[in-house]
Amino acid sequence: xxxxxxxxxxxxxxxLLLMVGLFFFVFNPLGLGPEPATVLSAEFFGNPxxxxxxxxxxxxxxxxxxxxxxxxxxxxxSVYIQTYIWKDDDTGxxxxxxxxxxxxxxxxxxxxxxxxxTFFEQGYRSRxxxx
Numbered sequence: 787x788x789x790x791x792x793x794x795x796x797x798x799x800x801x802l803l804l805m806v807g808l809f810f811f812v813f814n815p816l817g818l819g820p821e822p823a824t825v826l827s828a829e830f831f832g833n834p835x836x837x838x839x840x841x842x843x844x845x846x847x848x849x850x851x852x853x854x855x856x857x858x859x860x861x862x863x864s865v866y867i868q869t870y871i872w873k874d875d876d877t878g879x880x881x882x883x884x885x886x887x888x889x890x891x892x893x894x895x896x897x898x899x900x901x902x903x904t905f906f907e908q909g910y911r912s913r914x915x916x917x
Contacts, residue, residue, distance in 0.1 A: 851877055858884040864894040872899055 844850040858865055858881075865888055872878050889895045 847877070851880075854881070855884055858888050861888050861893045864896070866896045866898075868898045868900075870900045872897075 844853060865885065867881075867885075872881075885895045885897070
């Protein structure tokens with residue numbers, strides 16, 4: 787077998803492996819992390835809210851995270867967080883501390899991170915380390 791043919795076969799196998807890896811990365815068929823339907827009841831998804839009069843618009847991160855912290859602190863049975871990116875900054879660490887405290891109280895805590903967001907998070911982290 788010629789060297790050129792060996793390189794061709796190796797390149798083809800490598801391309802196939804990369805395509806399979808990309809498929810698993812993008813579509814997540816392994817089901818890593820629970821889907822919302824397995825955490826929340828079907829009733830939650832089947833009954834749209836009729837009264838939005840108590841809906842409150844949160845206009846900045848500080849206001850939003852204060853509400854998130856209050857919700858975690860008052861949780862009695864479960865907390866489900868689904869997020870795109872989770873940074874290891876003061877806010878991310880504060881959320882972790884609140885979730886640990888909730889778990890210590892017996893609250894079921896579930897966190898689901900988006901795999902694509904994790905990819906971008908790694909890029910952000912490497913840029914920060916390079917500075």
